[in-house]
Amino acid sequence: MDYREAIAQAVELIKGHSGFYALTGAGMSTESGIPDFRTPGTGIWEKIDPIATASVEVLYSNPRLFYEVGFARFASITMAEPNAGHYVLAELEKIGLLKGLVTQNIDGLHVKAGSKKVWEVHGHLRSGYCLGCKRRFPFEELVQQVELKRIPPMCHYCFNMLRPDVVLFGDPMPPLFFEAWEVLEKECDLMLVAGSSLVVYPVAELPRLAKKLIIINLQPAGYDRQADVVIHEKCGKALGDILNELSK
Numbered sequence: 374m375d376y377r378e379a380i381a382q383a384v385e386l387i388k389g390h391s392g393f394y395a396l397t398g399a400g401m402s403t404e405s406g407i408p409d410f411r412t413p414g415t416g417i418w419e420k421i422d423p424i425a426t427a428s429v430e431v432l433y434s435n436p437r438l439f440y441e442v443g444f445a446r447f448a449s450i451t452m453a454e455p456n457a458g459h460y461v462l463a464e465l466e467k468i469g470l471l472k473g474l475v476t477q478n479i480d481g482l483h484v485k486a487g488s489k490k491v492w493e494v495h496g497h498l499r500s501g502y503c504l505g506c507k508r509r510f511p512f513e514e515l516v517q518q519v520e521l522k523r524i525p526p527m528c529h530y531c532f533n534m535l536r537p538d539v540v541l542f543g544d545p546m547p548p549l550f551f552e553a554w555e556v557l558e559k560e561c562d563l564m565l566v567a568g569s570s571l572v573v574y575p576v577a578e579l580p581r582l583a584k585k586l587i588i589i590n591l592q593p594a595g596y597d598r599q600a601d602v603v604i605h606e607k608c609g610k611a612l613g614d615i616l617n618e619l620s621k
């Protein structure tokens with residue numbers, strides 16, 4: 374199937390299904406300058422091992438390594454801005470076609486772009502919390518303490534360590550993942566997966582809940598064989614073309 378044909382088929386599926394949801398991964402945000410995990414040449418796995426620098430185990434056993442290496446990557450992401458793909462998904466929701474989206478990304482760019490129904494199932498970088506008293510703090514508080522070399526950053530009230538509100542390797546999935554699962558299981562008759570290798574579980578189980586599947590990804594990914602439409606193109610371009618066709 375050539376590119377134009379694939380876009381046309383995706384548009385027909387979107388027009389014909391009312392339970393339309395999206396699932397996005399790190400590839401959605403590479404056009405905002407945030408490296409993903411697995412793109413050859415630029416992916417984070419080729420430079421640092423996130424499990425060795427940003428897991429729950431490292432946070433507890435070697436907070437200095439966590440905050441100087443793993444956390445530094447988180448902090449660098451907060452300056453990014455949404456790209457065309459994020460805005461298209463926000464627009465598809467605004468015009469009533471997209472019911473909601475699940476994202477593996479922690480960068481908050483769907484929320485910044487104006488998407489309303491967003492399940493950030495791996496957390497986000499807007500806040501952190503105290504491991505002792507559980508009080509929440511703005512993410513900026515953690516960044517400022519780390520910049521001042523107060524490592525690990527501490528709670529002003531009970532002097533326990535602060536951690537970011539992201540799901541680290543070794544953390545359980547948050548309740549909102551299971552909430553998203555239930556909604557998709559009941560309502561999702563079409564899922565668009567954008568920018569995900571679909572190899573990180575349990576999120577990679579979610580496409581199984583959809584009756585029809587559209588995949589937009591630069592490289593072949595999990596589920597290409599099960600998908601109804603596969604588009605090997607950048608998210609920004611492919612989503613832009615889908616919106617243009619829908620608007621005709």
Ligand code: NAD
Nearest residue numbers: 398399400409410411478479480568569570591592607608
């Ligand atoms: P991944 O790195 O495993 O896969 C990303 C996929 O996107 C790759 O297959 C790549 O070919 C594709 N891709 C890259 N740029 C693209 C583009 N512009 N258009 C279309 N496709 C593109 O990412 P994943 O599947 O999300 O899983 C990895 C984990 O990475 C997730 O758990 C996520 O939490 C974490 N992560 C998040 C961020 C972020 O918040 N932006 C960044 C890096 C990693």
